[in-house]
Every structure is written in structure tokens, then in C-alpha cells.
Amino acid sequence: MKIVLVGPTYPYKGGGAHHTTELAHRLAAHGHDVVIESWRAQYPAFLYPGQQTIDAPEGEPFANVRRELDWRRPDGWLRAGRRLRAADLVVLTVLSPVQVPAYLGILSGLGATRRPATATRVTALCHNVLPHERKPYDRPLMKALLRRVHAVLTHSEQQSALAGELTPAPRRVAVMPPHLPVKRPGDAANEPDGVRERLLFFGLVRPYKGLDLLLRALAAGPPQVSLTVAGEFWGGLDETRALIAELGLTDRVELRPGYVPAQDVPGLFERADALVLPYRSATASQNVWLGHEHGVPVIATRVGALADHITDGVDGLLVEPGSVEALTDALNRFYAPGEPERLRAGVKAVDPDPYWSAYVETLLAP
Known part of the structure; x- marks a missing residue:
């Protein structure tokens, strides 16, 4: 299957980038042809006041990445959508409603203007359906997006129910699997040596x-x-x-x-x-x-x-x-x-493999 993940990856930082990158690795390990369609400019600085990118990768970068999307270039959104028509599955990684205009442009290029009338299956992978700290435009933007996709994947039943208020599209729930930074040689070991207070x-x-x-x-x-x-x-x-x-x-x-x-x-x-x-x-x-x-x-x-x-x-x-x-x-x-x-x-390190197996199975379910 040819799969395109639209979302952040290195040099972007943070959990969203880690998750997108690890998901690409896991899908490729299952034998799929995977591309990450990423950003050269993801957000305007005033909407993301923190540091957006890093100089060194915090895990294994994914090799097959295209970095052409730019929040300032709607023409590029349409081109990306037309380019993605060759995919079997497009996964839109939704981290913020701020991304919705670009995703609507991509969907327009794919041919999904009012509803998901396109041969390419599109799933919205929602890290948050709506932000914790909401703006008046968040709900209408997410409603416009989720009504144009074939399926919505969330990470909890509560988030799935929230998505159900916005769209009749099928909803799936999968526990977010661990996507932790890779430990490197020389990293400090946390050996018990008394209470540190x-x-x-x-x-x-x-x-x-x-x-x-x-x-x-x-x-x-x-x-x-x-x-x-x-x-x-x-x-x-x-x-x-x-x-x-x-x-x-x-x-x-x-x-x-x-x-x-x-x-x-x-x-x-x-x-x-x-x-x-x-x-x-x-x-x-x-x-x-x-x-x-x-x-x-x-x-x-x-x-x-x-x-x-x-x-x-x-x-x-x-x-x-x-x-x-x-x-x-x-x-x-x-x-x-x-x-x-x-x-x-009582603390035990987590084994990520069972979580990722279940996650990939849920994402790819017909």
C-alpha cells in the first residue's frame, strides 16, 4: 500500500514530530511504501511562540520525506493534494486547528471539496480534536475538516465522542503508543541512590x-x-x-x-x-x-x-x-x-511493540 503521512518530522521537534516519524518507520516495517509529506514552514511564529525546530535529530530520521508545505503558500497545498492522488491512504496529522486551512487545500487538490469523494482514502489522525485552550474558530474549522475525510482516528474514547459531535465519519480509537526519544551512549542512568528530595x-x-x-x-x-x-x-x-x-x-x-x-x-x-x-x-x-x-x-x-x-x-x-x-x-x-x-x-519500562502493532492495525483497518 502507498501511504502518505502529512505531518511534522525532523527538524521539527516535540511529540507530534516523534509520533509521525515513528509511525512512518512502523508502517514501512510492515512492507508499505511510505512518504512523509512535511513542512518547510508549519506555523506562523505568533501562533507557536516556542522553538519550532532543532539542530540534531532525537531519534532515527525517516528517509523518505518531502518538505514542501508552507503555511504561507496555498498554491502549494493544492499541488500537494494533486500529487497525493496516487496514494492509497493519506493520513492528515492534526495537532491544531491552525493546520485546517492547509489540509482543506490538500483535500481540494485530492478532489474532496464537500465530502470525501475521492478514490484515495483519507484519515484524520487527531492528537487533539479540539485544543485544551480554545478559540472561537477552533470548532468550525475542525468540523469543516472532519466532514471531508473518510475516517477519524483518536487516542481516547472521550476524544472520539468529541469528534462524533463534529462529523458523521467513521471513528476509530487506538491508544497512543510510546514514541520516546532514543537513549544514546553516555546518557545518564537513573540508578537508585537514595531519596533526592x-x-x-x-x-x-x-x-x-x-x-x-x-x-x-x-x-x-x-x-x-x-x-x-x-x-x-x-x-x-x-x-x-x-x-x-x-x-x-x-x-x-x-x-x-x-x-x-x-x-x-x-x-x-x-x-x-x-x-x-x-x-x-x-x-x-x-x-x-x-x-x-x-x-x-x-x-x-x-x-x-x-x-x-x-x-x-x-x-x-x-x-x-x-x-x-x-x-x-x-x-x-x-x-x-x-x-x-x-x-x-514498582516502575517498569514500557514495551512499545504491542502498542504499535495495535495502532497500525487500527489505522489500516478498512
């Missing part, structure tokens, strides 16, 4: 991820415990610094704003007793698996798919979302004598 908040910092809740819980929790916050801030950095000062946490919180290169990730987890994910909302996330891959338990809220990958009291702790009190209680429970060591002993 340090927690880690890792990844993109946006309001829905609840860093403010964690800071308030830290102030009310075990006084000897510190926190490292490592990741890009999409706004709110000054407000975060002000909150840290207000709570008297200046000496206990280390801020490392900015994208964390893959080679620096193991060292961050090496210093931490646990990864904390205090999200107010979530869909699918790699961060639980990332923590477990580096040998640390995860303290997370019961939102989205986070709870699906944590066994409460075995390899982490689960708490209700949006509650400083519940998160404070979890920190106190985690740092009870012997608990960090016990929970660390």
Missing part, C-alpha cells in the same frame, strides 16, 4: 498543565522538598516567578525555561524522585511513559489517558484534578518514610 515538572508549560497548582501544593507540602521546572513557557513565565516569590519558594524551585535537548533529559530525571503531572485536563500524553522509561514514579491527576498508564500506589500516585489540597496530600504521602524507594521499585 526533588520533584520534576517537565515539558511545555501552559495553563492547563497546572504548574500553579503544583507550586501551591509544594509550599504547603513537605518543606524539605524542591522542584525543577524544565520546559518551554508559552507565556506566564513572569507570573510564575512572581508566584514562586509570593509563596516563599525562591530557594526551592529551579526554573529551566526553554526547550530541553534530548541529551539533557536523562540528567533531569536522574535528579528527581518523581515526575509530577498536575494537569487540569489532558488527552493522551507520553510523559507518564517518559518518567517510567527513566525509572521514576509519576504523580498525576486523573485526567485523559494519564491514569491509564499509572497503577496507583505501585508505580505512582493518582489524584483528582484542580485541587491543591489533593496534590498536597499526594506529596505528603509520597514522602512518607520508605515510599519513594517503594514506588521507584
